[in-house]
Each structure stands twice: as C-alpha cells, then as structure tokens.
Amino acid sequence: MNRPLPEIDPDSKPFWDGTAQSELRFQRCADCHSAIFYPRNICPFCHSQQLDWETSAGRGTVYSFTVARKPAGPAFADAVPMTIGLVDVEEGFRMMSNILGDPDRVAIGARVRVVFRPAGENVVLPLFELEQA
Numbered sequence: 297m298n299r300p301l302p303e304i305d306p307d308s309k310p311f312w313d314g315t316a317q318s319e320l321r322f323q324r325c326a327d328c329h330s331a332i333f334y335p336r337n338i339c340p341f342c343h344s345q346q347l348d349w350e351t352s353a354g355r356g357t358v359y360s361f362t363v364a365r366k367p368a369g370p371a372f373a374d375a376v377p378m379t380i381g382l383v384d385v386e387e388g389f390r391m392m393s394n395i396l397g398d399p400d401r402v403a404i405g406a407r408v409r410v411v412f413r414p415a416g417e418n419v420v421l422p423l424f425e426l427e428q429a
Contacts, residue, residue: 299371301416308335310349315420318412320352322389331388354410356385356424363399383408383424396425 304312311334314321323332325339326346338345361381367373379395379402395402396411408424415421 298416299375301419304419307337311335312419314349314351315412315422316418318420320354320385320410320422321349322352322385322387323347324350331385333385333389333391350387352385352387352410354385354422355427356383356408358382358395358402358404358406358408359384359390360404361395361402363402381408381424391422393421394423396423401426 302308302312311321323335324330324347325332325342325344326348327344328339328342330339330341331350332339332341332347337347339347359382361379364372364378364380365376367376372378377399379397379399380392381395381402382390382392383395384390395408407427409427410422411425412420413423
C-alpha cells in the first residue's frame, strides 16, 4: 500500500522543487527578517507579502520528539517504530519531520542533519538523522 504524499500547491512548490535537488529551502521575510517555515504567501509575524527563498545548511537540534510504535494505518505498518520530531533548524525556523535511526538514541537537544529520500513520483522528503558525536 502506498503512503499518503504531501499536496504540492503554489506556495509550497519552491520548497518541494528544492527537496528534489537535495536542498532544504525556507522563506525569509524581507521586512522583518523572520525565518518562515512552513511555506506560505504572507509573513505570520508582520503580515508582509515580501517573502524570499533561502537554502538552509540542513543542521539543527531536536526540540521535541515522540516515537510511534503502532502504525497510523496500514500504509505505515512497515515503518514502525517511527520517530517524529520537531527540529530547530540553525537558520531560525522549526520543522516537523521523521528522525531516522534507532529511536532509543534520539534525545532532546541532539544534533541532527537533513537527508533526502524519494517518497514517490516527484516527491522527495526531507528527513533528519543524528549527527555523529
């Protein structure tokens, strides 16, 4: 069974175009300089529509996480245990993604880096893995 894939809309298309090129893209407001993620057409901080795209180095810190030990439906039966984390990316935004590897090694404050994995036709997912100490 195939897993559900993200819906790509005009606001998120530059992000997904980036993941296809192994780039983690995010937006930055030209007016208040806030880093913005998830993609949108208006700054959630100052309501400016002057948003530019930047590329992250893809490194960050685990802010929080949970381990799903039961699948969220048949499509995920082979994916458990699955670590779902909130990652504070160095450029100043937080994003949710999977953290690969042994769930028992994941900890709040752990350093991670982005990796890219194909997930279906025209979709490459940004995932994170623990950096080596």
